[in-house]
Amino acid sequence: MSDPHYLREAEKYESPIPSREHILSFIQKRPKSKRQLFELLSIEDEQKKAFERRLRAMVRDKQLSCNKNGVYRPFSNRGLISGTVIANPKGFGFVSLDKGGKDLRLSSQQMKLVFHGDKVKVRLLNRKLDAEIVQVTQTVKTLVGRLNINQDECYVVVDDRRIKHEIDIVELIEGCADNQVVVVEVLNSPTLEKNASGRITSIIGNYLDEGVEVDSAIHRHEIPAIFGDKALEESAKLPNKVLTKDKKGRVDITHLELVTIDGEDSRDFDDAVYAIPSKNGWKLMVAIADVSHYVKEGSQLDAESLERGNSVYFPHRVVPMLPESISNGLCSLNPELERLCMVCEMEIDSLGSLLEYKFYSAVMLSHARLTYTEVNEMLENKKSKLRKKYKKIENNIDFLYGLYQTLRISRQKRGVMDFDRIESQILFDDQGKIENIVARKRNDAHRLIEECMLMANQAAAKYLQKENEDFLYRVHPKPTPEKVEITRQFLTAIDLRLDGGLEPESSDFAKLLKNASGREDENIIKTVVLRTMKQATYTPNNEGHFGLAFEDYAHFTSPIRRYPDLLVHRAIKRALSNKHRERSNKMVELGAHLSMTERRADDASRDVEQWLKCEYMRDKVGECFNGVISGVAGFGLFVELTEIFVEGLISVRDLKEDYFIYDDVHHQLKGQRGGRIYRLGDLIKVKVASVNLDDRKIEFVPVSK
Structure with a gap:
């Protein structure tokens, strides 16, 4: 069957691909995979990338939908998936599905439409488990944040690192003042064009007042604190x-x-x-x-x-x-x-x-x-x-x-x-x-x-x-073989051994921890082993x-x-x-x-503990401390100060002596030119560069010996 819109496509492209209408005509009768469409529409190798882009655009424009197996069918609001939004402080997010299974991914653009904790209906976009918001079925009712009042506008910056939205305030209550910590009732969800809107329902207190951080956490985590x-x-x-x-x-x-x-x-x-x-x-x-x-x-x-x-x-x-x-x-x-x-x-x-x-x-x-x-x-x-x-x-x-x-x-x-x-x-x-x-x-x-x-x-x-x-x-279930293997690779790099194969017993971990006793990095090793473990839960099944x-x-x-x-x-x-x-x-x-x-x-x-530690460190900017590297990532080093048990981050951009490559197997950053290595458990001297109370972040820079 020839494409009735071939001439239109030929005017646009040197090597024309099938029109949207032509693609839809093949899929109307029966859903098709990308490979099946390649064969049915005789797509040449040099056309495949452009054709794939067209399929993605048709999904974006709600002409097609694509399930997790990569099968395309005409778009329909049927088959939407329900779940709860889980936000990441970096801006992107996930949808935890009500029916269980793997979480779906939400781009930072999609996250502009929702809050952490919202109940949503989403559509699966592709086999990579990317999804888009179709409907917010239940938005969070209240949020906690810091009130900003000036001549032109009144808004609240939410006191939750996972929520990047500001909320436009349409109604204040008596006693409201700039820089207060307040509870906001959400009236309208955010859109791509507008902030969410809300009204103030109560005032927790002035920012930095004693006890305000605890009251904020109680509201933020929805902990019942008053008996009926x-x-x-x-x-x-x-x-x-x-x-x-x-x-x-x-x-x-x-x-x-x-x-x-x-x-x-x-x-x-x-x-x-x-x-x-x-x-x-x-x-x-x-x-x-x-x-x-x-x-x-x-x-x-x-x-x-x-x-x-x-x-x-x-x-x-x-x-x-x-x-x-x-x-x-x-x-x-x-x-x-x-x-x-x-x-x-x-x-x-x-x-x-x-x-x-x-x-x-x-x-x-x-x-x-x-x-x-x-x-x-x-x-x-x-x-x-x-x-x-x-x-x-x-x-x-x-x-x-x-x-x-x-x-x-x-x-x-x-x-x-x-x-x-x-x-x-x-x-x-x-x-x-x-x-x-x-x-x-x-x-x-x-x-x-x-x-x-x-x-x-x-x-x-x-x-x-x-x-x-x-x-x-x-x-307390056994750790997964995948996590065990990651931990074993780290231990091997620091000359320690975990016995027991892919399913070690508790006794194998006990032996490892005994062998680590007395080492300078003992606390770090215990931290790594703890991260290997699953979380303990309550269940009627033994x-x-x-x-x-x-x-x-x-x-x-x-x-x-x-x-x-x-x-x-x-x-x-x-x-x-x-x-x-x-x-x-x-x-x-x-x-x-x-x-x-x-x-x-x-x-x-x-x-609350992290907030208090940040408050404690605010007047220590510029001071130097001894620390130990407690975590390693591609973006930098986490360091715990040995004297006062406060953790902060050295950004990789502040490791100026070299260009560093992240080695996830050995939990280290390695300099590409000079070979300098920063490894989990290493001792390091740092200077406090900045403290951000709102984000609960402390930034360090290394101090050369």
Whole structure:
């Protein structure tokens, strides 16, 4: 069939290609691939590039659509794909599909039409998984940003690095002023020609005021921070102490010298511990606050706790999962006060293996509120004055430490990875400003409590699995072979070895980390190994916990601050009373939601911490620091300062001594002419070049030695 528009095309092109109409006539009857069109339309080799450009233009102009297999068909609004926009700070983005599968890509031009988090319908453009926005089905309702008011215009710069839009403000509220941090209700989505529009609904505070950065993060990450009236009414009706009627049917363990061991600034104490030698090795009792007795399933208090999913911890502030009258009062295991609890009583042998366990409801009394620092001093110094102060619980501390040493044997035998990395702690002065950033030190008291909690969590999972109860496991899948191979290539370049082939066990990683112990780049190696791992999640399907080398694991020990633990407590009570609940799909949904709230909390905390670090560094521009290269990319080097644990970027443009090529296998930049190498883990001296609070970026330049 000849092209009826051949003469028109011949006037335009020296080597004319089939007209759009002619192409459409072939595709109307049956969809065709590019290769099929080449054959049907007798496309010569020298015409192929021009023909491909025409196909792309026809897709762009909505004459054709192209699926991910490269098959073309006449354009139709049918077959659109639904998903959620995920923006990248560099300007481009992705669409996470509702039906699952690989994310689709959105160009920076397409991202001008949407916000991060928008629900959209898109059309697939080609086999490279590029897509275009067809419809915004649900836009984000509110955004946080900095208000700019001048004579000509009023707009908000969004306080989210992933959102590049400015929002034109059409309505202010009383008290609005320039340079305030505000909440904006989005009225109209952006277009290619116009900014989005919105109105101010509330004022968070003045930029740089104390606490504004936390309030901004709460709004930005949509963290529920205010309890509703009904939930507060329910919590107000609860008693402020344990009532006699609530003790009925519970074991009285108030005589046992249970103690809480937490940080100095902790206010909610949800776990207490007690250990004593036994004929097999050790008896360990972990008593956990019985939140489920007071927070009833189906109540408004329960619904709001589920929505939060967990407490969110910021430097200097906490957004609790439960009202403080419960979290810091009625359910907190405060010293010398009777409290309701759920006990996990365990028999552990001399090699640290769990022999037996049982659960029961009890009434307890904490005989001391200890801090990690105090316990560590008691362990290190047998003549410490603290031993006299805590004479009545001294034996319990020593027994707990003996048990901990036993559990360490079990940990090593299982081959658990040691991720005892150096982490930063922000110290504040009386005015709420950062005084210093120091290393957060972990000691044997931290590890002691951690091991006790791990044993109780493992026992809870084993018990509920045996009872076939409906609950959520805490799972940590194996890393993918692809990530393992990338990590192995890096390790080989720094003379370290990871055994185990494409599917190494936890013990193989543990051996690697042991071999890295004491090296200058130890913290970097731990970071790289951590990046190899998948994220732990909540699910009703038992996939084991790779990082801890446990076949069965659940979260039981923190029901004051984690909702999955509350679900586990309820499941244990059902099992104990023989009122079992069949496994349900609802638990799948709960697992997905609670995994999301955990990530949301981590993102918000990290966001605030980075902002605070940038604020701290603002008056240090021009100063020099020692650092270690913590990341390498084609655009530059990430450097973490060794004295104050702040990370910044050296742009490749500031490495002026040579032209540098990125080597992703060896995690390094290598100079093309002089051969100078900047490698992950190398020590480097830098000068602070600039600090951008809005983008939360710190830029360094290298200092020659």
